[in-house]
Amino acid sequence: MKGLKTSEIHWVVNSYIGVSEGYLGDFSYRTHREFYPAHCDLEIDPDSFPGKTTREKFLAILGSAQPRDQAAILRGVAHKYPAGSDEHRTQDSYKALLRLAKRCTESAAVDAPTPALASELVHHALQDAATLLEQRGPVSALDRVHTALHAYLKAACARCGIEAADQATMTNLLKQLRQQHPCFHDDGRHNEAVARILQSLSNVVDSLNPLRNQGSLAHPNSRLATHDEAVLAINATRTVIQYLDAKFSKEEPQSAS
Structure with missing residues (x-):
C-alpha cells in the first residue's frame, strides 16, 4: 500500500485545514516550523522544502514523506485542528482525516527492495x-x-x-x-x-x-x-x-x- 494520493493531500490542505491568501490555516512561518516536532514528533525543516508560502511548503512536505511520516503529520493536523475547531472541520471530516492516517500506518514499513543480485x-x-x-x-x-x-x-x-x-x-x-x-x-x-x-x-x-x-x-x-x-x-x-x-x-x- 502506498501513502496519500495527490487528491487526498489537497483535500487535507484545502478542505480540512483551509487556506487563506496562500497561508495554511493559522500557521505563521514560525508556527509551521514548530508544528512538526510539537505535534508530529518529527524533525522536519520547512525551509529545506520548495515553496514560498506555508501552503506550498506543507504540500511539498506531505507529498514527499514516507507513509509512516504522512500518518504522523495527519495525526498532528488532527491534534492541532480537532473536530469543531472550525465550521468546516466536522466530525465526519475529522474521522476521514484519521482514516487516512490509519491507512498510511498500515503500509508495509520496510521499503520494497530492488536487489542488484537477482534474477x-x-x-x-x-x-x-x-x-x-x-x-x-x-x-x-x-x-x-x-x-x-x-x-x-x-x-x-x-x-x-x-x-x-x-x-x-x-x-x-x-x-x-x-x-x-x-x-x-x-x-x-x-x-x-x-x-x-x-x-x-x-x-x-x-x-x-x-x-x-x-x-x-x-x-x-x-x-x-x-x-x-x-x-x-x-x-x-x-x-x-x-x-x-x-x-x-x-x-x-x-x-x-
Whole structure:
C-alpha cells in the first residue's frame, strides 16, 4: 500500500485545514516550523522544502514523506485542528482525516527492495507483490514476496557457484549461503552477535513457509493470515532480501570450493 494520493493531500490542505491568501490555516512561518516536532514528533525543516508560502511548503512536505511520516503529520493536523475547531472541520471530516492516517500506518514499513543480485523472476515477483500490496492489501501480496525470497536465494546460490537441489527449501538455501558464501567468513569483531541474528533470520524464513502455505491465497485456505500478520511477514521478507543483497553485492562472484 502506498501513502496519500495527490487528491487526498489537497483535500487535507484545502478542505480540512483551509487556506487563506496562500497561508495554511493559522500557521505563521514560525508556527509551521514548530508544528512538526510539537505535534508530529518529527524533525522536519520547512525551509529545506520548495515553496514560498506555508501552503506550498506543507504540500511539498506531505507529498514527499514516507507513509509512516504522512500518518504522523495527519495525526498532528488532527491534534492541532480537532473536530469543531472550525465550521468546516466536522466530525465526519475529522474521522476521514484519521482514516487516512490509519491507512498510511498500515503500509508495509520496510521499503520494497530492488536487489542488484537477482534474477528476472525475483524482480517480477517483487513488482507483483508491490502491486498487490497497493491494490488488494498485504494478505494478497504474501505469496508473491515468499516467491521473491525463494527465487532470490536460488539466484544468490547460482551466482557464487553453490550447488543447490532443485527442490531446496528457503531454509536450506539460506543455510548453504551462510556456510559457503565468502561474505559470511570474515573475522569481524561482532561475529557472535551477527551469527545469532542470522540464526534468528533463518527461523523467520522457516516460519514463512507454513504462513504462506496455510495463511495466504497461494492455496484455497479457509483461514487466512490477518492483515498485521501479513505485514509482519512482508516486512521480514524484505529485510532479509535487503540484508543479503547488501552483503552479496560487496563480493565478486566466486566458485564454491
